[in-house]
Amino acid sequence: MNLDNALQRLHDALTAEINEQIEAFKAEMKAAEQANEPPKQPLPDDDEYLITREQAARRYGLAQRIFDQLYRNDPEFPSMRVGKRVMVHRQEADKYFTQRLGEYIDVQ
Helix, strand or coil: CHHHHHHHHHHHHHHHHHHHHHHHHHHHHHHHHHHHCCCCCCCCCHHHCEEEHHHHHHHCCCCHHHHHHHHHHCCCCCEEEECCEEEEEHHHHHHHHHHHHCCCCCCC
């Protein structure tokens, strides 16, 4: 009977220690997530929202080079220069890709 009691106390002690370690790990993970989380900012209205050509290439699942050729060679592509950067009107680009490649591309 003493052996059973000793085993039970050991089990309880190990369980408590493991639970403490799990809680500490959860707290560390939460703190790390909060530290890496960008500040939450409201997005502008879709009508005013421009994205970079890099963001657009990722959004439409295209290689950067293919996307660059597309916006350079198609005068109807909804892009504009802002300073030295090429910006893409997100809502108009969604329409552009849906009309031309709707069944082949997933607009996210």
